[in-house]
Structures are given as C-alpha cells and as structure tokens.
Amino acid sequence: MFTEDQFIQLSALQHYVFCPRQCALIHVDDVWNDNVFTVRGNILHEKVDTDTYETRGALKTVRALKIHSFRLGLAGKCDVVEFRQSSTGAPEVMPVEFKAGQPKQNISDEVQLCAQALCLEEMLKTHVKRGAFFYGKIRRRVQVELSDELRRQTEETITAVHDIVGRKHVPVAQYITKCKSCSLEDICQPKAMNERKLKAYMKELYDI
Numbered sequence: 661m662f663t664e665d666q667f668i669q670l671s672a673l674q675h676y677v678f679c680p681r682q683c684a685l686i687h688v689d690d691v692w693n694d695n696v697f698t699v700r701g702n703i704l705h706e707k708v709d710t711d712t713y714e715t716r717g718a719l720k721t722v723r724a725l726k727i728h729s730f731r732l733g734l735a736g737k738c739d740v741v742e743f744r745q746s747s748t749g750a751p752e753v754m755p756v757e758f759k760a761g762q763p764k765q766n767i768s769d770e771v772q773l774c775a776q777a778l779c780l781e782e783m784l785k786t787h788v789k790r791g792a793f794f795y796g797k798i799r800r801r802v803q804v805e806l807s808d809e810l811r812r813q814t815e816e817t818i819t820a821v822h823d824i825v826g827r828k829h830v831p832v833a834q835y836i837t838k839c840k841s842c843s844l845e846d847i848c849q850p851k852a853m854n855e856r857k858l859k860a861y862m863k864e865l866y867d868i
Contacts, residue, residue, distance in 0.1 A: 662733030670727075670736030670775050672821045673814070677768035678838070683821060684830040685844055692844075718745045727779040732818050738776050753780055755791045762797040767813060769793060770804055774814040777806050 668687065675683035685691040713722040720743040728735040740756040755776040759769060777788035792803045804810075823829070835850035842848070
C-alpha cells in the first residue's frame with residue numbers, strides 16, 4: 661500500500677510508454693513545454709472536463725471524476741465514466757478517455773485507460789471489463805477490452821514509473837524518430853546528447 665504523498669499521476673504512465681526520459685523530465689525534473697499536439701489535447705479536454713454528470717435512461721455519465729488507488733499508488737482523473745445497468749441488473753462501469761489525435765502504434769493510451777479502470781475497481785469494489793477512447797481525428801469511439809495481458813503490462817509500467825520517480829532518475833537521451841513529435845525535444849536535446857557521447861568515445865579511443 662502507498663500513502664498519498666507517494667502517489668504518481670496517471671498521465672506519467674503514458675509519458676513513460678512513449679519515452680522513459682520524457683516521463684522523468686516531466687515528473688522528476690518538473691519540466692514541461694507545449695507543442696501543437698499538446699495544445700490540441702488541452703483544448704479537447706477543456707470541453708470534456710466540466711465536473712458534471714447527467715442521466716439518460718439507464719445510463720449515467722460522470723465527467724472529470726477524480727480517482728486514485730492506494731494499492732498502486734496512483735491518482736488522477738477520468739475524462740468520463742459511464743455507469744449503466746446491465747441486462748442482469750448488475751451495474752457496469754466504463755471509463756472513456758478523449759484524445760485529440762488517432763489510435764497510436766504503441767500501448768500508451770491503453771495503459772492509461774487500464775490504470776483508470778484499476779483505480780475504479782479499487783474505489784467502487786467492482787470489475788471493469790472494458791474501456792473506450794473517443795479519438796478526435798477520426799471522430800469515433802474505440803472500445804478496448806481490459807485483458808489480463810494489458811493489466812499485467814499496466815502494472816509493470818506503474819512499477820517502472822514509481823522506480824524512476826522514487827530514485828529521481830532521469831535516463832540518458834537517445835535520439836529516435838518519435839523525438840520529432842515530443843514537446844520536450846528542445847529541452848531534452850537528444851541529438852546533442854548523442855553527439856557529446858560520440859565525441860567522448862572518440863576522445864577515449866584516440867587517447868588510448
């Protein structure tokens with residue numbers, strides 16, 4: 661069990677899957693910078709995060725619901741959580757995350773959604789079978805089954821983020837293609853880091 665002062669933010673999980681160094685710069689060094697992708701996401705979330713709820717028939721929709729898990733040491737907020745009565749009368753809970761872009765090639769979105777479900781399960785003493793994304797670029801909802809494998813990957817990611825934050829460790833920069841889409845590229849300077857490492861290697865090689 662974790663205490664509240666040990667909680668990490670749900671957003672850190674997505675940052676870690678994208679790049680452990682990005683995660684550390686944000687959640688250890690407290691660095692942030694916007695680009696076109698983050699601004700689009702902020703605009704979309706401003707429309708969603710209204711801290712309200714509504715009921716239509718058997719469906720209750722709660723927006724901007726604060727969530728946490730003492731078992732996993734997590735805290736954050738769900739864009740939307742839907743509560744509905746199933747055909748058996750048992751309540752069904754489904755987190756819905758809003759994204760400005762489109763489905764990603766990695767599992768960063770799915771891990772963030774699964775972590776929300778794990779928090780809801782602990783808080784509500786229930787089982788969450790699936791979640792969903794609404795992607796602004798393709799203008800449709802995509803459902804995600806919260807499989808045992810996804811749950812395992814999510815808990816492993818949570819453990820890895822706790823390790824980075826707990827040790828205040830910032831991994832060394834390594835330039836790869838996706839660095840171009842990172843809002844922290846100018847701060848991280850992965851190309852410069854690679855050049856410095858190369859120069860140090862060459863110096864060591866020729867000094868020998």
